[in-house]
Amino acid sequence: MNHLPLIIKREYLNKVRNKSFIIMTFLSPIIFMALIGVVAYLTQLNNDKIRLISVLDESGLVKDTFKDSEHTTYHVLEDMSLDDAKDLSKETEAYGLLHVDKIQDLKNLSKHITFYSEESPSINTISDLENQIEAKLTNMKLLQNGVDVDMINASKISVEIAQESFDGQKTSKIDSVIKIAFGGALGYLLFMFIIIYGNMIMRSVIEEKTSRIIEVIISSVKPVQLMLGKIFGTSLAGITQFLIWTILGFILMFVLSAVFGIDLAQVQTPQQQMVQQAMENPELNMRIQDVLTAFYNLPLLNLVLAFILFFIGGYLLYSSFYAAIGAAVDNETDTQQFMMPIIMPLVLAVYIGIFTVVEDPHGTVSTVFSFIPLTSPVVMLMRIPFGVPIWQQVLSFSILVGTFMLTVWFAAKIYRVGILMYGKKPTYKELIKWIKY
Structure with a gap:
């Protein structure tokens, strides 16, 4: 050969x-690297953008829940109708308007929360809002039922099972x-x-x-x-x-x-x-x-x-x-x-x-x-x-x-x-x- x-x-x-x-x-x-560079540049632009979300809480139960983060700012609106809140959100070019109906029943309140926006909001934004509201309403419901929320949180125990082979390798x-x-x-x-x-x-x-x-x-x-x-x-x-x-x-x-x-x-x-x-x-x-x-x-x-x-x-x-x-x-x-x-x-x-x-x-x-x-x-x-x-x-x-x-x-x-x-x-x-x- x-x-x-x-x-x-x-x-x-x-x-x-x-x-x-x-x-x-x-x-x-x-x-390939040019594509990555374009994506990185666009991502940087997106990360630098601060989203303004208006909050109209007519129930008064969750308006204090929202805390500003690095890329999101919350503007709580007081004493105005839903139409006025929508107009104000458009004028201020807000990312969207979160509206909570005037309902005091916590169980029914969860079905009367709406997010208004010009375009479809991101999934992460909606998920973050849902998580914040859900945690707030859950704690309020526990307090109504006479449950000590702080005691529940203090009683939580994290379990992580250690793994080890019969030969002793962890x-x-x-x-x-x-x-x-x-x-x-x-x-x-x-x-x-x-x-x-x-x-x-x-x-x-x-x-x-x-x-x-x-x-x-x-x-x-x-x-x-x-x-x-x-x-x-x-x-x-x-x-x-x-x-x-x-x-x-x-x-x-x-x-x-x-x-x-x-x-x-x-x-x-x-x-x-x-x-x-x-x-x-x-x-x-x-x-x-x-x-x-x-x-x-x-x-x-x-x-x-x-x-x-x-x-x-x-x-x-x-x-x-x-x-x-x-x-x-x-x-x-x-x-x-x-x-x-x-x-x-x-x-x-x-x-x-x-x-x-x-x-x-x-x-x-x-x-x-x-x-x-x-x-x-x-x-x-x-x-x-x-x-x-x-x-x-x-x-x-x-x-x-x-x-x-x-x-x-x-x-x-x-x-x-x-x-x-x-x-x-x-x-x-x-x-x-x-x-x-």
């Missing part, structure tokens, strides 16, 4: 010298969250890499086949060498592109922050903002330490090595399928009938990882699918953070490598025949015949 390095070099150089490859390699992170709920996040991220990264660069290998085979260049190449190179060369060469090009994206991403983040004064940390969802406010609580600040402890408890060395091995093994396995499909057809349209059997195991692996590994990482379903080669790269990567015996990892990887070698042998037979077949749409029955040649 002394021609293999030459084929890998040729495929790699063809990819990285391609104009579209170069343009997308440098343009994609610029577009864990927590946060440990599980961190493990799920790491395993899910690694599995999803592999899933996306296979989809993106597997298709690149398939397109490369189709292009050379339709241009008839393959007829010249195949006269001096064995089909299996050519197929492996395309897989390895395209993979190296993909890794190169990924590394450039990562480096450019960090550089552009620095440029956006330093030159344009855009704080990328401002790109937050309302849920993240609420979490950030909650973390200012001294009690919750202690959880940061728990998160750091959970991170250090991860089998990081095992994760890194397993990720590299299963990433390479899983990618090469699926790449051989993509190369065989590319050789069997004449255009990308004809590939659709063969793509489903390839995509389904990947989708199943992600589904098993999200809904089964998270709930029971050492259960029968999770364990079995972490040994099946078509799903093991994703499922095993999601299981490892929860602690998987080394012998299971070695066995799973060995099965994956063995399946890859067997798949390459079968794929090479399809590749050998299909690469010279033109003008006919192959069927599964014909593919089986090609394997027997």
Whole structure:
């Protein structure tokens, strides 16, 4: 197989010298970071906006409930009708008007509260108002029933069950969250890499086949060498592109922050903002330490090595399928009938990882699918953070490598025949015949 390095070099150089490859390699992170920058800038503008909410409480029960916050100011209106309050709110360009009817019955009052606004208010704003009013009315109802609210609050006890293995290793709920996040991220990264660069290998085979260049190449190179060369060469090009994206991403983040004064940390969802406010609580600040402890408890060395091995093994396995499909057809349209059997195991692996590994990482379903080669790269990567015996990892990887070698042998037979077949749409029955040649 002394021609293999030459084929890998040729495929790699063809990819990285391609104009579209170069343009997308440098343009994609610029577009992505520009999009993030625009979102960050708009978010900053939105965060700087202070919302004025008028409050007309005709019942007089909840008007003292509302406290001004960093982005919301409450203006309590007195002695005016609802129509006058609406007109005043429009004149002052208030975000909205909260109206409470003149009802003293607390139970009925909850059904006579209305928020008026020019446009639909945000969900967070309405939820915040509801929470404040609900807490106030609940406390008032308890007092009416002769219940000491302060005593109830003082009697609340927070329970957090400590977790520890039989070997004495302490864990927590946060440990599980961190493990799920790491395993899910690694599995999803592999899933996306296979989809993106597997298709690149398939397109490369189709292009050379339709241009008839393959007829010249195949006269001096064995089909299996050519197929492996395309897989390895395209993979190296993909890794190169990924590394450039990562480096450019960090550089552009620095440029956006330093030159344009855009704080990328401002790109937050309302849920993240609420979490950030909650973390200012001294009690919750202690959880940061728990998160750091959970991170250090991860089998990081095992994760890194397993990720590299299963990433390479899983990618090469699926790449051989993509190369065989590319050789069997004449255009990308004809590939659709063969793509489903390839995509389904990947989708199943992600589904098993999200809904089964998270709930029971050492259960029968999770364990079995972490040994099946078509799903093991994703499922095993999601299981490892929860602690998987080394012998299971070695066995799973060995099965994956063995399946890859067997798949390459079968794929090479399809590749050998299909690469010279033109003008006919192959069927599964014909593919089986090609394997027997």
